Amino acid sequence: MSIEVRLLGPVELRGESGPARPGPAKQRAVLAVLALDANRPVPLNRFTELLWAGRPPASAVANIRNHIAALRRTVGGRIVSQHGAYQLNLAPHELDVTEFHRLAERGRAALAAGDPARAEPDLAAALRRWRGPAGQGLPRGAALDVLLAGLETARLRVVEDLAEARLRLGYTGELVPGLRDHLTAHPLRERAWSQLMLALYRAGDLGAALTAYRQAQAILHAQLGVDPGGELAGLHVAMLERAAWLEAPARRPAPGPRPAGVEVPRELPPDPVFLTGHTAELAAVLAAARPGPEELAPAAVVVHGPSGAGKTALVTRAGHRLADAFPDGQVFAVAGPEIAAADLLARVLRALGVPATEVPAPPDERLGRYRSLLATRRVLIVVDGAADAGQIRPLIPAAPGSALLVTSRRPLPMPENPPHVALPAPAPLTGRVGPRCR
CATH class of the missing domain: 1.25.40.10 (Tetratricopeptide repeat domain)
Known part of the structure; x- marks a missing residue:
């Protein structure tokens, strides 16, 4: 089963069926301790040292066991017990802290190698993992605060690394x-x-x-x-x-003019008039995809949820809110399990002004043409109904300045680890208002 643990902001736990309730504050703190030591056994005395200031109560161990039993109802066998210790097993992409450190280290290495253009998108992506203060809402005053403060110190360093990269870029x-x-x-x-x-x-x-x-x-x-x-x-x-x-230093060149006769694509469907709810989810999509002042880091966001959850309406609303930030156009492509990645790429190339007769046949040449076009443009690409990660990975912008919004019925894990926004299943209708439709 796939899960996701988020600590860089309010503590969140997501299972295969979407967001899960991680329980009361102390239970969320237990989850945070397990996640910060992911894939390593955490002895019971380590829990008590981190979760209680001073001498823990006599019921501390029993409370920890109860909280872990409750967490297991969501994460299943991911939590294993061994010799008075508990271990939470997570893949790297399943913990936002791990992904933050991976992106930060990669960006920092590029900066140290004298390549700020390669460092900037990784450092910006690392900061987009943050949704608020680390462990927001957890009880304070215990040793766990020290670990969370360490994450905040790491964030401050990345903020300054990103500023350094941008200063070097002019x-x-x-x-x-x-x-x-x-x-x-x-x-x-x-x-x-x-x-x-x-x-x-x-x-x-x-x-x-x-x-x-x-x-x-x-x-x-x-x-x-x-x-x-x-x-x-x-x-x-x-x-x-x-x-x-x-x-x-010399500033990177501004995007050049579009070739004469090439239309700017404006393919978004009409802004849904009756969209209600999903306020927090819309804000999350906008925050992840919208560039800040002069921010030119590429971005990708996956909105996932069951059929009828409102994914298409949400990304359409987000696309209209973001349109001004992407003056070179907005492309809206419908995917599905029957559409190959290369065909989807060809569809986007045509929208960007490449004549059908000039779309390269080899997939790698299509990808190269796509990246070349986006290198001097700021474009929003919306893909509705992606079936798998391989279908949309080629569309993740390689050059700063563009963004990709994707809808899918399930999470799409991939090495780039774009942020995911989950929509819950729609509430069932109560009462019978007419004949049942089949």
């Missing part, structure tokens, strides 16, 4: 609002102060950059009793001297 003033928000919440982050100063300087606002240094200096002195470190102080001196190395 972004300047558009980074300022996000960095100011970051520093308002975390004013002792010297690396972020350096990034804010550099973004302001490269945007041509030397005065604001020097003011930012004085703000950092005052905060560090007031809260820690120290002066700025060597990196921040050295940047300040370099700005006073207008050092040549401070100049911004």
